[in-house]
Amino acid sequence: xxxxxxGVPEAVCLGASLALSGICYYLYRKSRTTVDKLDDAPHFTxxxxxxxILKVTPGACLQYAVIEGAVQPVGEPLTxxxxxxxxxxxxxxxxxxxxxxxxxxxxxxxxSERVLHQRVNTVPFVLVGSDETAVKVLCPLxxxxxxxxxxxxxxxxxxxxxGDIVGQYLSGEKIKGQLxxxxxxxxxxxxxxxxxxxxxxxxxxxxxxxxxxxxYFLSITDFDxxxxxxxxxxxxxxxxxxxxxxxxxSVLLWVGRRYYCHLKVRWEQEQERREFERMQAEAPRAPAxxxxxxxxxxxAEGRAENACVICLYRPRNCILLDCGHVCCCHTCYxxxxxxxxxxxxxxxxxxVPLFHV
Ligand SMILES: [Zn+2]
Ligand SMILES: [Zn+2]
Numbered sequence: 262x263x264x265x266x267x268g269v270p271e272a273v274c275l276g277a278s279l280a281l282s283g284i285c286y287y288l289y290r291k292s293r294t295t296v297d298k299l300d301d302a303p304h305f306t307x308x309x310x311x312x313x314i315l316k317v318t319p320g321a322c323l324q325y326a327v328i329e330g331a332v333q334p335v336g337e338p339l340t341x342x343x344x345x346x347x348x349x350x351x352x353x354x355x356x357x358x359x360x361x362x363x364x365x366x367x368x369x370x371x372x373s374e375r376v377l378h379q380r381v382n383t384v385p386f387v388l389v390g391s392d393e394t395a396v397k398v399l400c401p402l403x404x405x406x407x408x409x410x411x412x413x414x415x416x417x418x419x420x421x422x423x424g425d426i427v428g429q430y431l432s433g434e435k436i437k438g439q440l441x442x443x444x445x446x447x448x449x450x451x452x453x454x455x456x457x458x459x460x461x462x463x464x465x466x467x468x469x470x471x472x473x474x475x476x477y478f479l480s481i482t483d484f485d486x487x488x489x490x491x492x493x494x495x496x497x498x499x500x501x502x503x504x505x506x507x508x509x510x511s512v513l514l515w516v517g518r519r520y521y522c523h524l525k526v527r528w529e530q531e532q533e534r535r536e537f538e539r540m541q542a543e544a545p546r547a548p549a550x551x552x553x554x555x556x557x558x559x560x561a562e563g564r565a566e567n568a569c570v571i572c573l574y575r576p577r578n579c580i581l582l583d584c585g586h587v588c589c590c591h592t593c594y595x596x597x598x599x600x601x602x603x604x605x606x607x608x609x610x611x612x613v614p615l616f617h618v
Contacts, residue, residue, distance in 0.1 A: 264523070265519075265523045267516055271512060271516055274508070274512045275509060275512045275513065275516075278505050278508040278512060281505040281508075282502050282505035282508075282509060285502040286502045288498045289502050292498055295475070295491050295495075296488065296491050296492050296495055298325055298475045299491060300488070301325070302325045302326055302327050303323070303326055304326070304328075304484070305326055305328050306329075306390060307328050307388055307391070307394050307395075307396055307466075308390045308391055308394050309392055311394060311396075311466060312394070312460060312464070312466065315458065315460040316460065321459060321460040322458070322459040322460075323457065323458040323459075324457055324471060324473050325455065325456070325475050326456070326457075326458045327484055328388060328453075329451060329453050329454070329483075330387075330390050330396060330454075331388065331389045331449055331450070331451055331452075332350055332386055332446060332447065332449060332452050333386060333387050333389045333395065333448065334348075334384050334386050334448060335385040335397070337384065338350060338384060339382055339383075339384055339445070341413065341443060342354070342413070342443060343413035343443055344412060344413065348447065348448045349412075349445035349448055350384050350385075350386035350446050351386075351401055351402075351408070351409060351445065352381070352443065352444070352446075353380070353381050353409060353442075353444045353445075354380045354441075355376060355380075355442050355444075356377045356379075356439060356440070356441050357374045357376050358374060358375045358377050358436060358438075359373075359416075359437040359438055359439070360372075360373050360374070360437055361373070361435040362433065362434055363433035363434070370435065374440075381402065383401060383402065385397065386398055386401075386446075388452055388454060388468070394466070395466070396458070396467065396468050397465055397467045397468070398452075398468050399468065399469040399470075400470050401446075403470050404470070404477045404478055405476055406453075406480035406487055406490075407481060408479040409444035409445055409446050410446075410447065410450075410481065411443070412443050412444065413442065413443035414440070414442050414443075415441045416439070417440075417441065418437070419436055419437065419438045446481070452481060453482070453483060453484050454479050455476075455477070455478040455479075455484075455487070456468050456469055457472060533612070537579070537591055537612065540614050541614045569588070569589045569590040570588045570604070571590075571593035571596075571603060572589075572590060572593050575592065575593070577589060577590060578614060579612050579613065580612065580613050580614075581594070581602045581609045581612055582610055582611040582613065583607065583610055586602050587615055588603060589603060591612070591614075594609075
């Protein structure tokens with residue numbers, strides 16, 4: 262790799278695409294594993310037989326199982342702050358500031374939001390099956406999946422005067438208003454739960470986050486929709502992995518092509534040097550002077566007018582064609598950044614040795 266180096270932008274692009282494809286691949290594997298585990302999870306109906314099944318299972322525990330039942334609170338349910346007739350077991354209240362932020366790169370205003378206040382309330386609840394058998398749901402806040410629905414949404418717009426508008430343009434931030442939302446998991450909703458099913462010593466059925474690092478799900482959609490959503494996440498990560506790996510491969514190809522061109526130029530120079538030396542050796546007369554220390558000696562003896570215009574000490578020993586200028590030594594000719602005559606800038610098509618009579 263002598264004389265060849267990988268540029269900083271190339272190294273940065275290569276490193277970034279390799280790192281990105283590594284992260285995307287990791288996330289793809291993770292989401293794929295989640296889909297596989299969902300496929301392997303057995304489905305159970307919440308009824309009297311479920312306790313019997315768990316009693317004969319080692320440890321009275323099923324590591325990953327799917328159940329479906331209606332949400333019922335264990336004690337008093339929560340009531341919506343905005344619609345008193347709505348009762349639920351999980352309530353999320355959020356106040357966000359909606360704003361537009363000036364993006365200097367794309368020269369556009371882009372939407373942005375900031376959470377000003379967030380509050381989550383839960384009460385213990387169970388999933389009830391057809392025959393009043395109940396499964397207690399533990400740690401619902403650790404669960405993924407859509408398990409709440411919006412029960413209230415209100416946007417409070419902010420009105421500004423002329424001075425405020427000018428100030429916003431100068432600061433690059435426009436506040437649109439505040440959005441107030443309330444989401445609830447309603448009493449009576451049909452909920453799909455995927456997690457560890459265990460019969461505790463008091464004979465109570467519990468659904469809790471799996472201890473084998475599988476993902477815990479609670480969803481108000483059915484199991485097929487839940488699985489489809491996870492599958493599309495895996496497909497998305499796979500597409501991103503392929504795209505970033507392709508970007509990395511194209512940077513590698515680009516560097517490889519540059520290296521090939523560099524090798525080709527060096528090989529051509531080597532061929533030319535050998536040809537030049539062969540012509541010098543086959544000449545009927547002795548060359549004007551041998552390069553190196555003897556040339557330096559000649560220059561010292563006052564033959565500066567014959568010295569190469571570039572290094573100023575070796576004798577001129579080549580004719581540049583087609584212009585015909587005799588101005589440099591062969592070593593300096595080979596070091597020229599472009600194949601152009603240093604005197605007249607004409608392109609050099611060939612170079613031949615110079616002989617004195
Ligand atoms: Zn020279
Ligand atoms: Zn010339």
